[in-house]
Amino acid sequence: DVKVTQSSRYLVKRTGEKVFLECVQDMDHENMFWYRQDPGLGLRLIYFSYDVKMKEKGDIPEGYSVSREKKERFSLILESASTNQTSMYLCASGQRHYGYTFGSGTRLTVV
Amino acid sequence: RKEVEQDPGPFNVPEGATVAFNCTYSNSASQSFFWYRQDCRKEPKLLMSVYSSGNEDGRFTAQLNRASQYISLLIRDSKLSDSATYLCVVSYGGSQGNLIFGKGTKLSVKP
Numbered sequence: 450d451v452k453v454t455q456s457s458r459y460l461v462k463r464t465g466e467k468v469f470l471e472c473v474q475d476m477d478h479e480n481m482f483w484y485r486q487d488p489g490l491g492l493r494l495i496y497f498s499y500d501v502k503m504k505e506k507g508d509i510p511e512g513y514s515v516s517r518e519k520k521e522r523f524s525l526i527l528e529s530a531s532t533n534q535t536s537m538y539l540c541a542s543g544q545r546h547y548g549y550t551f552g553s554g555t556r557l558t559v560v
Numbered sequence: 561r562k563e564v565e566q567d568p569g570p571f572n573v574p575e576g577a578t579v580a581f582n583c584t585y586s587n588s589a590s591q592s593f594f595w596y597r598q599d600c601r602k603e604p605k606l607l608m609s610v611y612s613s614g615n616e617d618g619r620f621t622a623q624l625n626r627a628s629q630y631i632s633l634l635i636r637d638s639k640l641s642d643s644a645t646y647l648c649v650v651s652y653g654g655s656q657g658n659l660i661f662g663k664g665t666k667l668s669v670k671p
Contacts, residue, residue, distance in 0.1 A: 482658075491663035492604070492647075507658075539603055545651040545659055548594045551603035 455552035468527040472540030481523035485536040530559045564662040581665045583631040583648030592651040638669045
């Protein structure tokens with residue numbers, strides 16, 4: 450089974466802090482994705498990457514950046530955390546014809 | 561705008577009931593279709609892919625109607641453990657394999 454591991458299950462950060470969310474997959478997938486999920490809004494794509502050092506903006510990239518230095522690792526960076534970035538963050542990897550596998554999520558609270 | 565629409569529910573059904581969820585998508589070029597299941601405060605998990613000919617996995621049957629841009633999921637003999645949110649997912653054209661998620665339909669199976 451594909452395993453997608455997110456480094457933290459719960460995080461509490463202060464407004465203005467730089468926050469790093471890490472995601473690692475073990476199936477040599479080229480495509481990796483970062484979503485956030487909020488009640489009533491569903492899953493929204495922040496950024497995705499289809500290869501090392503390649504990245505594409507999703508629907509809501511503002512306030513975020515990403516890094517893909519190695520194929521197995523895709524990092525989401527909140528440059529200066531704000532309270533409206535309090536959310537569940539989900540990393541996924543896979544191919545569109547076969548569906549994605551998600552990590553268990555990071556619940557981030559910005560205070 | 562690429563969209564996937566679902567009835568948010570909740571669907572409240574007794575054990576043993578048959579329940580059907582529907583989903584419509586806006587992009588006629590969509591190529592791959594899935595149903596995901598998401599338990600409360602957990603990550604989405606792939607339930608099944610949806611093929612043009614329709615497909616069945618135990619108590620679950622998925623159907624695709626490309627002409628009407630419509631996907632369905634039928635659950636027979638509902639179990640308490642089927643209680644979850646069911647997400648309709650569609651891929652759209654492009655080489656990088658991005659998926660669009662519906663906001664989900666909540667199912668609650670009661671004893």
